[in-house]
Amino acid sequence: MTISTLTTPATTRQSRGRGIARVALGSVLGLAGIGHLTFQRNEFQAQVPTWVPLGKDATVLASGGVEIALGSALIALPRHRRLVSAIVAAFFVAVFPGNIHQYRNHIDAFGLDTDGKRLARLFGQPALVAWALAAGGDGKK
Numbered sequence: 001m002t003i004s005t006l007t008t009p010a011t012t013r014q015s016r017g018r019g020i021a022r023v024a025l026g027s028v029l030g031l032a033g034i035g036h037l038t039f040q041r042n043e044f045q046a047q048v049p050t051w052v053p054l055g056k057d058a059t060v061l062a063s064g065g066v067e068i069a070l071g072s073a074l075i076a077l078p079r080h081r082r083l084v085s086a087i088v089a090a091f092f093v094a095v096f097p098g099n100i101h102q103y104r105n106h107i108d109a110f111g112l113d114t115d116g117k118r119l120a121r122l123f124g125q126p127a128l129v130a131w132a133l134a135a136g137g138d139g140k141k
Helices: 003-007 016-037 041-045 056-076 078-104 115-122 124-136
Strands: none
Touching: 016 041, 016 056, 016 078, 016 124, 041 056, 056 078, 078 115, 078 124, 115 124
């Protein structure tokens, strides 16, 4: 996929399944973003590595805002779905160090209270990247 492919608005209709995947991912991101700002704020803070230059709370609030914005964009900007989906995939890659931090430091959060559960979660992140990329496509090369 080239930059021009990503930045050119989609002119073809997206398949029903990919459209559902795009809206579902947007909804998941929106809910996660709300969790960052409210009821899961402490648990998200537990994932922030110590080397992140912002404070833990600022990092969680900022990433929550980004998740809400990306989720909204996935839903509200279907003509720009390729670009938005690529940005969402990059976001999932960017936050992956937090999952590694949680695993390596044996941090309990989100019900991940064993190393086995935390390790299993690491394999979920590539699935999210794949979901984002698939949701942005239209089935054409």
